[in-house]
Amino acid sequence: MNGTIAQLVSLATYGNAYLKHQISSDELNLYCSTFIYCKKIEFVNIEKGTGGLPDKESTIANNPGEWYRYLQTEGCTSLKLYYEHSADQSMFSDHKTSGFVGGGGVWLIESAHKKGYFKYWFAKWEVTDTKAPDNRIWSITYYAVLTADKSRIKQSPPLAVVKKELSNTLKTALDFSLNNDTGGFSTAFENAISNIDSPNPKVEYYKDLIPPDGFSLEQQQLLFSAASSWVFGGMGSWNDLGFGDEQTQAEYNDISKTLYDDIIAAIVTAINAN
Template sequence: MNGTTSQLLSLITFGNHFLKTGQLPENYYPGNNAFKFCNKTNFLYLDSTPEGGPTENEVAAAPAHWFELLKHEGCKGLKAYYHPSENNPDGTPDHKLAGFVGGGGTWLIETIYSSYSDFWAARWEVTLPDDPESNIWSVSYGRTVANTDTIDFCPDPLQVREGLHNVLTDIQSFAQQHQLTNWADIFKEALDILDGNAPANDWHTDQINVEGYDQSTLQLIYAAMSTHVFGGMGSWNDISFETEEDNQRNNDLSFYLYDYMNRALIAGVNSIKIA
């Protein structure tokens, strides 16, 4: 699973649990897998000077402080928001850029209040490249839009489940036909999770707070997390085929798999009811 997306989803699910109960697991930060390889995770209000220059005001130095701030401000809940890229270089589809930080479309956290929403975007920067524990990343979540209309978007989980199941079945068959056994096994594992025939990877289950989600919804979330095969060298994106027909078929399947993976994450995580 892409680390930037999994961290965002972790903040949403654990943040909602905190807003409801006031509780957070001991050592959630930095102990949770979502923060592996990070040396900082803070939260900023973004604004501009009278002259038009950008300003950043840190309002929380860690996730727990941010959750407390949101609760104090009357936040009702957190939701995920995603939209595909519109102007990729050379028209490159998002699934081919998903392995790069900032690529693959835009993910935001929507913080919902009684009559408005704010939106927060993540900025990942390598600040400690030689850290002995490999905690090289500093992550800042900036409030990019404030006091705007609430979106609270949630696709139909049943329709998304069917679409994800269909494309996983097709791409698994495609991988098998081309003797890509390891990849076929990955797609089969995601199908098994979706169908309830296999447990999810511990790496994924650690990152999501399960409170408030039924088993079917968790299967959808974990299957989608297991489906993220898009990256750089050595990933599914790195595979090419002898014929243009096979390359086009792979590109089509990958496009729909990436699309339904993102839909499944939103449909699953956003299905939880907020106050």
């Protein structure tokens, strides 16, 4: 799982735990693994200008804890993940651009509010300190880019259905990987397949990805399987592979697209099931 998605997952899951009074508002902070390279994070509300006036931006929080407390005062009842494919994939499909900040499709956090409206928060990542000694080079701003009176999130299939689809795709990817000697990617798929039915699923990175309580075993299996099967990125990643045989290349392209879509569906379904 890449860092941008991992951070969205943490913000949503820790936020829900806070709104349910399971944790304090400050339990998720810049020392958590999904913020390890972040120097600054802020949350900005945007009010649409009227009468020809420009939109007005106002910073409402300078860390996740402040944002959670703000959401609570606004009557927020839950946070969910929203994903949609990029509108134009004529040049490169989303799995090919997922290794770049801002690529891979559109991710939003939906905040649902008691007064019957929904806000959607979009992350903008910027490198602001290339020489940071602690490698905290990123500053992230989450903008409330949209307010709606209906949720944009469609009801997900049952967890068991999504698990089966991901499991089948992972087995197909593993067979392809082994048959075409793609090296360490086979290990990633093996670990993901192991996680999906494990009584103790786990991930190598982002060990504090979600709060320790509040998730069923099936949710953890699905989420951690998706996280450990993330092979997409830039140079040296699964996306960097190429095959001289047209049939093999076509098979690789089909598997890659399906795998990406099934991983995304697994992440969204596992988080939004709460």
